Amino acid sequence: LTTEQLLSGEWKECEYKSINLNAEGEKISMGNLHPLLKVRKQFSQILIGLGFEEMPTNQFVESSFWNFDALFQPQKHPARDAHDTFFCSDPELSEEVDITVRDKVKAMHQTGGVGSIGYQYEWSHEEARKNILRTHTTAVSSKMLHRIAQQYKEKGYFPKKYFSIDKVFRNETLDATHLAEFHQIEGVVIDKNASLGQLMGIIREFFRQIGINKLWFKPTYNPYTEPSMEIYGYHPVLKKKVEIGNSGVFRPEMLAPLGIPEDVNVIAWGLGLERPTMIYYDIRDIRTMVGPEVKV
Numbered sequence: 001l002t003t004e005q006l007l008s009g010e011w012k013e014c015e016y017k018s019i020n021l022n023a024e025g026e027k028i029s030m031g032n033l034h035p036l037l038k039v040r041k042q043f044s045q046i047l048i049g050l051g052f053e054e055m056p057t058n059q060f061v062e063s064s065f066w067n068f069d070a071l072f073q074p075q076k077h078p079a080r081d082a083h084d085t086f087f088c089s090d091p092e093l094s095e096e097v098d099i100t101v102r103d104k105v106k107a108m109h110q111t112g113g114v115g116s117i118g119y120q121y122e123w124s125h126e127e128a129r130k131n132i133l134r135t136h137t138t139a140v141s142s143k144m145l146h147r148i149a150q151q152y153k154e155k156g157y158f159p160k161k162y163f164s165i166d167k168v169f170r171n172e173t174l175d176a177t178h179l180a181e182f183h184q185i186e187g188v189v190i191d192k193n194a195s196l197g198q199l200m201g202i203i204r205e206f207f208r209q210i211g212i213n214k215l216w217f218k219p220t221y222n223p224y225t226e227p228s229m230e231i232y233g234y235h236p237v238l239k240k241k242v243e244i245g246n247s248g249v250f251r252p253e254m255l256a257p258l259g260i261p262e263d264v265n266v267i268a269w270g271l272g273l274e275r276p277t278m279i280y281y282d283i284r285d286i287r288t289m290v291g292p293e294v295k296v
């Protein structure tokens with residue numbers, strides 16, 4: 001039907017087909033959720049279903065204090081070098097942290113405590129105040145544990161389960177499987193009865209719900225957990241055993257300066273978001289998930 005037909009009155013002579021009210025409208029491309037966000041949502045739902053509460057992770061810039069020192073990671077540890085970590089130039093230094101927790105962390109590094117001799121070095125305030133892009137979400141966990149310990153003083157002990165899923169940054173060489181920014185998922189259980197067995201059980205249940213039923217645990221080392229275990233799983237699609245995460249029991253040398261009572265245990269595990277997403281969506285080059293098409 002044209003404007004001319006309407007104006008000339010010709011429309012009265014035309015034959016019309018009946019209107020098909022069942023015809024679909026034109027598909028409008030509304031865009032799609034990014035695969036990483038879809039998997040992030042799926043993992044969040046699983047953790048919420050397991051009774052975990054999400055931690056606030058909306059702060060990418062962190063002091064070296066919460067990212068390393070509060071985790072009993074010595075100031076000379078290689079992970080703290082510029083080749084592994086992004087340091088901020090402006091502002092280079094963070095505000096002073098609460099001096100009580102700062103001095104307890106300093107003492108633990110210098111001379112130890114809770115049965116440890118510490119690292120026997122002169123701890124630097126300036127080094128601890130250096131601002132970085134957080135290298136793991138465990139930086140959020142350490143801050144949250146300090147906050148919980150303060151609540152214990154007011155309200156007494158209560159068990160808690162927290163999780164975080166957000167970006168972390170490492171000064172990596174980019175390639176098909178490594179980016180300088182990626183996502184970590186971390187689950188933390190604060191409970192007087194928490195044990196290594198309970199940690200293995202929670203890990204089993206989480207990975208069962210994301211499609212990995214056969215797990216192996218391999219002893220490993222982390223500065224902030226003892227014992228520590230790498231987690232391996234048999235992947236049904238890849239048909240091989242793959243590393244799927246890391247875990248452990250936070251050390252007293254980390255918990256005591258934060259104010260967590262000696263009879264309260266804290267167990268935790270972590271995994272990445274990119275690896276599972278690449279497997280679920282058959283993505284071969286990790287760089288295609290965060291930038292323009294790369295010619296591989």
Ligand SMILES: COC[C@@H]1[C@H](c2ccc(C#Cc3ccccc3)cc2)[C@@H]2CN(C(=O)Nc3ccc(OC4CC4)cc3)C[C@@H](O)[C@@H](O)CN12
Nearest residue numbers: 184210243244245246247248268269270271272275276279
């Ligand atoms: C430097 O980043 C390390 C990252 C990331 C990772 C590793 C450790 C932690 C941790 C921790 C931790 C330990 C103790 C206490 C608290 C947190 C978090 C993320 C993944 C951990 N990894 C990883 O995710 N692999 C993975 C996970 C799930 C998966 O699912 C299948 C589809 C169903 C497949 C693979 C293992 C490797 O990919 C590794 O090469 C890369 N890792």
